[in-house]
Amino acid sequence: MNSSLFFDISAGAYIAAMITYVIFLVVRSKTVGIVASTITILGFVSQTTALAIRWVNSYYFWMSSHPQSGLYEALLRAAPLRNLYESLVFFVWSLILAHILIEFKYKNRSLGAFVTPVAAMALLFIDISGTSKAIQPLIPALQSNWLLFHVLLSFLGYAAFAISFGAGAAYLITVTESKKELPYLFGSIIIGIFLAILIGMGIDFLSLSGAERANLIQNHWLKATIRSDSGGVATASWVIAIGFVAAVWHLGLRLKGALAKLDVTAIMLDDIAYKSIAVGFPLFTVGGLIMGAIWANSAWGKYWTWDPKETWSLITWFVYALYLHARYVGGWRGKRVAILAIVGFVAVVFTYLGVNLVLSGLHAYGG
Amino acid sequence: MEEKEKEKKDIFESAWQSLASVKLAIFILMALALLSIVGTIVEQGADPAQNIKLLGKLFGESVAPTVYNVFAKMGFMDMYGSWWYVGLLVLFSINLVVCSIDRFPKTWKVINKPLRPLGENAIKTLPVKKELTFKTDINRARDEFANALRSLRYKILEANEDGSVQLYTQKGKYARLAVYVVHLSIILIFLGALVGIQYGFKGYLNLPEGQTSSRAYKSPTEPIPLDFTIKCNWYETLYYEGGDTPKEFSSELVILEDGKEVLKKVIEVNDPLIYKGITFYQSNYGYMKEAEGYFSLTVTPDGGQEKKLWLRLGDTFEIPGTGVTGTIIDFSPALSRDPYSGELTTYAEMMVNPAVAIEFNVPGKDKFKGWILKRYPETGQFPDGSEIIFDDYWGVEYTGLQVAKDPGIWLIYLASITMSFGLYICFFISHKKIWVHIVSDKKSVSVAVGGSTNRNRLAFEKEIERLISRASKAIEGRSKNE
Ligand code: HEM
Numbered sequence: 001m002n003s004s005l006f007f008d009i010s011a012g013a014y015i016a017a018m019i020t021y022v023i024f025l026v027v028r029s030k031t032v033g034i035v036a037s038t039i040t041i042l043g044f045v046s047q048t049t050a051l052a053i054r055w056v057n058s059y060y061f062w063m064s065s066h067p068q069s070g071l072y073e074a075l076l077r078a079a080p081l082r083n084l085y086e087s088l089v090f091f092v093w094s095l096i097l098a099h100i101l102i103e104f105k106y107k108n109r110s111l112g113a114f115v116t117p118v119a120a121m122a123l124l125f126i127d128i129s130g131t132s133k134a135i136q137p138l139i140p141a142l143q144s145n146w147l148l149f150h151v152l153l154s155f156l157g158y159a160a161f162a163i164s165f166g167a168g169a170a171y172l173i174t175v176t177e178s179k180k181e182l183p184y185l186f187g188s189i190i191i192g193i194f195l196a197i198l199i200g201m202g203i204d205f206l207s208l209s210g211a212e213r214a215n216l217i218q219n220h221w222l223k224a225t226i227r228s229d230s231g232g233v234a235t236a237s238w239v240i241a242i243g244f245v246a247a248v249w250h251l252g253l254r255l256k257g258a259l260a261k262l263d264v265t266a267i268m269l270d271d272i273a274y275k276s277i278a279v280g281f282p283l284f285t286v287g288g289l290i291m292g293a294i295w296a297n298s299a300w301g302k303y304w305t306w307d308p309k310e311t312w313s314l315i316t317w318f319v320y321a322l323y324l325h326a327r328y329v330g331g332w333r334g335k336r337v338a339i340l341a342i343v344g345f346v347a348v349v350f351t352y353l354g355v356n357l358v359l360s361g362l363h364a365y366g367g
Numbered sequence: 368m369e370e371k372e373k374e375k376k377d378i379f380e381s382a383w384q385s386l387a388s389v390k391l392a393i394f395i396l397m398a399l400a401l402l403s404i405v406g407t408i409v410e411q412g413a414d415p416a417q418n419i420k421l422l423g424k425l426f427g428e429s430v431a432p433t434v435y436n437v438f439a440k441m442g443f444m445d446m447y448g449s450w451w452y453v454g455l456l457v458l459f460s461i462n463l464v465v466c467s468i469d470r471f472p473k474t475w476k477v478i479n480k481p482l483r484p485l486g487e488n489a490i491k492t493l494p495v496k497k498e499l500t501f502k503t504d505i506n507r508a509r510d511e512f513a514n515a516l517r518s519l520r521y522k523i524l525e526a527n528e529d530g531s532v533q534l535y536t537q538k539g540k541y542a543r544l545a546v547y548v549v550h551l552s553i554i555l556i557f558l559g560a561l562v563g564i565q566y567g568f569k570g571y572l573n574l575p576e577g578q579t580s581s582r583a584y585k586s587p588t589e590p591i592p593l594d595f596t597i598k599c600n601w602y603e604t605l606y607y608e609g610g611d612t613p614k615e616f617s618s619e620l621v622i623l624e625d626g627k628e629v630l631k632k633v634i635e636v637n638d639p640l641i642y643k644g645i646t647f648y649q650s651n652y653g654y655m656k657e658a659e660g661y662f663s664l665t666v667t668p669d670g671g672q673e674k675k676l677w678l679r680l681g682d683t684f685e686i687p688g689t690g691v692t693g694t695i696i697d698f699s700p701a702l703s704r705d706p707y708s709g710e711l712t713t714y715a716e717m718m719v720n721p722a723v724a725i726e727f728n729v730p731g732k733d734k735f736k737g738w739i740l741k742r743y744p745e746t747g748q749f750p751d752g753s754e755i756i757f758d759d760y761w762g763v764e765y766t767g768l769q770v771a772k773d774p775g776i777w778l779i780y781l782a783s784i785t786m787s788f789g790l791y792i793c794f795f796i797s798h799k800k801i802w803v804h805i806v807s808d809k810k811s812v813s814v815a816v817g818g819s820t821n822r823n824r825l826a827f828e829k830e831i832e833r834l835i836s837r838a839s840k841a842i843e844g845r846s847k848n849e
Contacts, residue, residue: 065607065614137607140615140636282790290783299637301648301771302569303779304560306447308407315407318400322393329389347400359407 006050013043094159153287160280168341192245548789559778660762669752
């Protein structure tokens with residue numbers, strides 16, 4: 001059986017859920033809210049099915065090249081967490097799971113309008129980045145249980161951080177009076193940049209032929225727009241991108257009224273942001289940093305080499321440690337900590353994607 | 368004199384306070400994060416030309432060399448070892464230690480403060496509180512609340528007064544120590560790293576098949592003597608079928624002491640060999656073009672016995688009983704057929720797809736040449752039913768080993784474990800206190816339940832609700848039965 005049908009259903013469902021949640025914010029009808037939750041849960045069930053099918057398929061794939069493997073080993077090697085595509089799919093799955101849990105716990109649906117877009121963005125990124133969706137053979141360095149748990153726990157942590165990002169952004173909107181306030185300016189620009197990059201990649205995707213799409217990230221990233229070889233196109237793209245970010249900044253505050261009418265209090269958002277970081281931080285510390293280091297040590301005899309990926313994980317860790325201390329003992333409150341929650345997630349995204357996209361472009365290795 | 372002493376003490380006191388402050392910690396964390404970003408943009412320990420090119424992209428070609436020199440002087444090109452980065456890490460450690468020492472006595476006091484019964488009014492001002500009445504007598508209410516508390520795994524203390532009783536309890540007070548465990552783990556990691564730098568080494572060793580070494584290398588001119596000898600029996604790359612994706616890199620290593628074999632192991636990536644605290648990791652491999660090795664062939668005539676052969680380039684052998692002879696005339700480490708021209712070419716410098724060329728001499732026929740590929744045994748099957756399998760071209764590859772000794776790794780592992788538990792306890796176990804005050808009031812009793820927690824208030828409120836619903840169900844259930 002093929003998992004892609006179920007993946008497509010779930011992707012469609014999450015995007016539909018995102019739209020429904022936004023409509024819910026605007027019209028505030030209970031029915032619309034229930035529809036949004038139902039679509040999300042159906043999407044989640046479908047995605048869980050898809051993950052299970054992919055796991056089973058990977059299991060047979062592994063057994064075909066390693067017939068002497070035991071069941072346990074084969075299941076671990078087949079866990080669908082083995083490349084960029086699978087890890088992003090798992091990220092979306094964890095994020096939606098966390099979202100469903102929070103919705104039940106806080107009995108408030110409005111956070112959906114902030115979390116489902118992150119899931120939709122990740123899905124869109126998967127699609128337009130052209131990352132291979134095929135089940136691939138596992139190279140020797142990746143054949144490690146440490147690596148598996150490292151990816152599993154890191155991505156659960158990233159999902160928790162994504163929630164804190166959504167809550168932090170919503171918090172900023174609820175407490176901002178005027179769009180000239182610096183924290184709001186900062187938050188809306190960050191979100192505008194995320195969206196602009198995604199749109200830019202969408203344009204890359206449309207401008208490329210099928211074969212080139214597979215190398216979009218390595219060779220063509222934003223080459224159709226701001227990194228274009230033609231100076232005119234590049235300049236125009238920059239102008240449009242800046243205009244777009246300005247529009248996000250200009251319009252974002254319109255969500256404020258909607259949030260206020262839905263009993264979304266600043267206190268609740270701050271609480272969600274803190275709690276998800278309190279869950280994400282241990283997961284990321286243990287899964288991301290510790291298990292990553294143990295894996296590196298068991299494969300290469302070096303637990304820490306200061307390579308850009310490791311260093312960015314450490315930067316992410318510093319930012320969230322900063323959040324915890326600033327809020328818990330440093331007496332920071334309100335907008336300042338919300339900003340830190342947003343910065344933390346920017347660091348997460350940069351650790352996972354930016355190091356490959358931006359830094360490898362700057363450095364000699366990579367395209 | 369006294370004044371001076373006091374002044375000294377004041378200076379010490381204020382220095383201590385600044386080193387213990389969380390503000391300093393916030394500053395250091397920010398500084399470390401920002402500086403580390405620079406370290407990921409500028410390539411560390413790289414060839415100057417590379418970074419000059421990079422700086423050219425950021426600042427323009429003309430000023431790049433100047434910018435480079437300034438940055439290099441400041442240590443940015445080898446940042447993580449620079450005095451200021453290390454200094455910041457040292458300051459970070461001091462901050463952490465001083466802050467922990469400064470706060471620990473207070474925490475310890477809180478933990479060991481005996482729990483006391485509270486007045487009824489005090490209970491009603493606790494962060495979580497609830498008041499109830501039951502139609503029952505005081506002893507029953509007491510018993511059922513005690514049972515409910517016990518079922519939530521609280522150990523109960525009790526205070527009796529005329530006409531009233533108070534149950535009070537706490538749980539998880541030692542969870543307050545978890546933060547210290549987390550902080551201590553960070554210090555342990557630093558110590559582990561220091562021990563590794565001081566008493567360990569990181570080296571490499573490229574060991575050709577069949578050869579031995581009693582050294583590893585930090586760099587080509589810096590050998591590290593080992594007090595034993597290591598030998599590589601063979602190195603092999605396995606590939607997934609139908610492509611050049613590697614499936615496993617492995618080597619068979621032997622440890623020799625005084626010429627005697629003491630340990631033999633096939634290592635793979637993620638599965639190293641450890642001997643006398645020194646670990647040998649499979650890290651890469653290589654093909655030595657100039658070396659001459661041995662061809663290992665298995666020859667089987669149709670229906671006959673297989674025979675293992677061990678041959679040099681130019682050697683001639685016979686397929687037993689057939690009169691057919693073969694001469695080894697050529698070798699390619701990576702043979703492929705060009706899909707357009709059909710020509711055979713060598714497409715890689717590594718032994719990716721090894722192939723041996725053999726010239727056959729069949730009595731009464733023309734000589735002919737054939738390639739036999741190691742990864743495609745069907746290329747050695749002949750129409751007359753005989754078979755030649757190309758097992759290996761031995762002695763021309765070397766295994767690339769990382770050689771590391773790190774006596775500090777145990778501290779790192781220990782710290783990893785303590786930090787994991789510490790973080791878990793810190794965020795998920797809270798110090799909870801509950802008081803249940805029961806007063807008898809003619810035919811009924813009134814109960815005040817109150818509690819406090821140091822974190823996870825929401826979960827604690829749920830727990831109190833559970834406590835109350837258990838106790839009230841039991842009380843009401845029993846009164847109905849009577
Ligand atoms: C990156 C390094 C650090 C990590 C991972 C870390 C970890 C933690 C964690 C997890 C908490 C509990 C926070 C919460 O409950 O929300 C905490 C609390 C605290 N940390 Fe750190 N910490 C670090 C560095 C520091 C430093 C350098 C200081 C020095 C001042 C410090 C001082 C404190 C204090 C005072 C508390 C509050 C303790 C209490 O509850 O009484 N931390 N730390």
